[in-house]
């Protein structure tokens with residue numbers, strides 16, 4: 001029973017946030033910061049599976065986010081909005097409630113499949129070389145989209161807000177906030193279940209000694225496939241949510257800069273710590289907003305922070321520990337591992 | 338039928354012949370040793386059996402099945418477990434996890450089961466847990482279950498590594514220099530442990546070992562290799578008095 005306290009508390013927080021938004025007690029600025037926080041939590045937690053738990057160095061997370069963003073946007077635009085290139089909406093607006101989750105799902109699946117571009121080379125390649133492959137994957141995605149006229153190429157793609165508007169017209173609730181928060185909970189939930197199972201522990205086994213893992217009967221290729229596809233699939237979910245929050249996407253917003261940002265969150269939080277990734281993503285988003293007055297200088301301060309972090313606390317804020325390792329009392333309310 | 342059957346096994350690394358025309362047949366419940374000077378090719382034989390290297394020539398049959406072309410985890414799944422010359426535990430995971438993960442090939446649930454925590458997942462995880470705890474209990478490692486391997490004394494780490502291999506529930510256990518780096522008290526312990534494992538789990542054991550006390554007190558048969566080639570094969574008594582073996586170990590000049 002006590003173990004449920006955490007879960008109940010979490011959902012209470014979600015309901016409270018939604019209520020605050022609903023009664024306009026949160027202005028639009030705070031609302032959007034909270035939604036970006038949620039997206040960042042998904043990104044950081046999913047990248048942590050590869051960079052933290054598996055000990056690889058993926059620096060192309062933005063690419064998978066991009067795939068998810070574009071594919072799910074394409075789906076909702078096809079279904080619910082009028083587009084010069086793609087024609088009239090295929091479905092009546094009442095179906096937006098089912099349409100959006102389906103579009104997000106398809107976007108995630110597409111991103112997971114895109115993850116194969118990195119997963120398959122990872123069977124033979126490790127370390128620096130694989131890092132270069134992930135970088136290349138990021139570039140491939142961006143360049144491909146830049147060259148696709150039917151999604152606007154470098155000018156970007158829009159029309160996703162029609163779906164959100166459809167939902168709000170039916171039932172007046174802050175739908176995107178709800179979807180982002182649920183997506184975040186779903187991500188943490190699925191990752192935690194995976195890494196705490198004996199199956200999922202094959203991933204850190206690969207990180208700590210790949211040869212021993214393979215010889216002790218861990219199918220390392222299979223595990224890599226799962227880790228990369230799960231990670232990129234969840235990045236795709238983040239991308240889909242991001243696209244529908246903004247209502248507009250362009251390829252540049254998923255370039256290497258974005259991937260770096262996610263990496264900073266992972267290293268800030270600690271490799272192989274889910275609660276670390278979540279805390280880091282939230283603090284990072286807040287920090288970015290707080291430093292907004294610095295304008296472009298922000299990009300001097302944040303890398304500097306990274307340098308200091310690597311100098312003095314290379315394992316990140318939490319290392320590979322979870323919240324419950326610092327506050328054992330929490331274990332009563334929730335099993336973090 | 339013999340458990341392991343190796344015929345004409347040869348492995349070259351470029352110009353170097355690490356293993357040359359190696360033959361052996363291991364029956365059920367045997368304890369056999371593989372000895373030889375440094376660089377003789379002993380570990381390479383084990384690496385070939387576990388699928389880590391592929392043979393240049395020759396065949397390896399385990400339980401009558403040709404293991405060529407199998408990946409290491411597939412060979413292990415057939416029932417071959419091993420330890421390493423240098424300890425290779427997963428040092429950032431506790432002892433219990435180390436033991437559990439070695440059961441990967443018979444998890445018996447899918448990724449979806451894992452996400453949904455189905456009944457199948459729950460029963461299987463419980464079973465994996467039970468086997469791990471039983472093994473820890475039996476091998477006197479229970480008190481270390483939640484310790485990280487790197488915080489344990491060397492002798493205990495060796496024991497954990499053997500326990501991890503036994504977690505595979507193998508029919509053949511390959512031990513690569515299990516006594517290396519142990520003090521004499523630990524060596525005594527190890528001899529007892531291996532003997533006990535052999536009795537209790539009815540497993541065939543094949544070990545590479547430099548310490549003759551270990552080999553002599555455990556093995557009924559010894560195979561000696563030098564420069565990749567088998568130079569002697571027989572009971573401990575025969576090997577001890579074999580002039581070729583003495584020559585290989587001590588070098589030409591001393592005789």
Ligand SMILES: Nc1ncnc2c1ncn2[C@@H]1O[C@H](COP(=O)(O)OP(=O)(O)OP(=O)(O)O)[C@@H](O)[C@H]1O
Pocket residue numbers: 350353355373374375376377378379380381382422
């Ligand atoms: N991957 C490899 N590439 C090239 N040469 C190798 C490789 N693995 C082993 N060798 C060589 O094969 C020979 C046999 O090595 P092996 O490790 O099997 O010896 P060993 O009998 O186990 O020796 P030790 O008692 O020192 O452990 C050595 O000369 C070694 O250098």
Ligand SMILES: [Mg+2]
Pocket residue numbers: 379380381422
């Ligand atoms: Mg060796």
